[in-house]
Amino acid sequence: MSKISKLFKGSSGSSSSSSSKSKHHHHRGGRGAPTPQEAIHRLRETEEMLTKKQEYLERRIEQEITVAKKHGTKNKRAALQALKRKKRLEQQLTQIDGTLSTIEFQREALENSHTNTEVLKNMGYAAKAMKQVHENMDLGKIDDLMQDITEQQDVAQEINDAISRPFGEVFDEDELLAELEELEQEDLENSMKRMGGLPSVPSSKLPSARPSQRASSKKRVEDDDDMRMLSSWAT
Numbered sequence: 146m147s148k149i150s151k152l153f154k155g156s157s158g159s160s161s162s163s164s165s166k167s168k169h170h171h172h173r174g175g176r177g178a179p180t181p182q183e184a185i186h187r188l189r190e191t192e193e194m195l196t197k198k199q200e201y202l203e204r205r206i207e208q209e210i211t212v213a214k215k216h217g218t219k220n221k222r223a224a225l226q227a228l229k230r231k232k233r234l235e236q237q238l239t240q241i242d243g244t245l246s247t248i249e250f251q252r253e254a255l256e257n258s259h260t261n262t263e264v265l266k267n268m269g270y271a272a273k274a275m276k277q278v279h280e281n282m283d284l285g286k287i288d289d290l291m292q293d294i295t296e297q298q299d300v301a302q303e304i305n306d307a308i309s310r311p312f313g314e315v316f317d318e319d320e321l322l323a324e325l326e327e328l329e330q331e332d333l334e335n336s337m338k339r340m341g342g343l344p345s346v347p348s349s350k351l352p353s354a355r356p357s358q359r360a361s362s363k364k365r366v367e368d369d370d371d372m373r374m375l376s377s378w379a380t
Contacts, residue, residue, distance in 0.1 A: 181255055181256075181258070181259035181262075182259075184255055185252055185255055185256060185259070188248055188251060188252040188255070189252065191248055192245060192248055192249065192252070195241050195244060195245050195248070196245070198241055199241050199245075202234050202237055202238045202241070203238065205230075205234050206231050206234045206235060206238070209227045209228070209230050209231035209234065210227075210231060212224070212227040213225075213227040213228050213231070
C-alpha cells in the first residue's frame with residue numbers, strides 16, 4: 146500500500162470517527178463540525194462586519210476631533226470630554242485591527258489546508274488509477290516487446306542497405322578521371338602531329354609595301370594557311 150493510500154486510509158478512519166462523534170453530539174442535541182467552506186464563509190462575514198465597524202469608528206474619531214477644536218479653550222470641559230471619547234474610540238479601533246489580522250491569518254490557513262486536502266485527494270485518485278493501469282501490464286512482456294522492436298529495426302536497416310547498394314563492379318572514380326585526362330592529352334598530341342605543327346615565324350623583317358599590296362599579300366597568306374589546314378585534315 147502506498148503512503149498516499151495509507152494517508153487517506155488514516156484520514157478516512159479519522160473522518161469516520163469524527164463523523165461518529167458528530168452523530169453522537171447530534172443525538173445529544175449539538176451540531177457537528179462545520180465544513181471548511183462554511184468556516185471560510187463565516188470568517189469572511191466577520192471580516193466584513195469588522196471592516197464596517199472600523200469605518201464607523203474612524204468617522205466618530207473625526208467628529209470628536211472637530212468637537213474638540215470647536216470648543217478649544219472657550220469650553221475646556223466639552224473639549225476634554227471629546228478628546229476622551231476620541232481616545233476610547235482609538236482603542237477600539239486598535240483592537241479591531243488586531244482582531245482582523247488574526248481572522249485573516251486564520252482564514253488563509255484554513256483555505257490553504259482545504260486546498261492541500263483537495264490536492265491530496267486528487268493525487269490519491271490519480272495514484273489508484275495509475276495502479277489500476279499498471280496491474281494490467283507485465284514488465285517481462287514489455288521487455289520482450291522492446292527487444293522485438295529493436296530487432297525489427299535492425300532488420301529494416303539491413304534491408305535498406307542492401308537495396309541502396311549498387312550492382313556490378315565498383316570502380317575508383319579518381320582513376321577513371323586520370324585515365325580520361327591521359328586520353329585527352331594523347332588525342333591533342335595526335336591532332337598536332339597531323340597538322341604538321343605550328344607554322345614557323347620568319348626572323349627577318351618583311352619588306353614594306355603599299356597598303357593595297359600588304360592587304361592582298363596578307364589575304365593570300367591567310368588563304369594559303371587555310372588550304373594547308375584543309376589539306377592536313379583531308380589526309
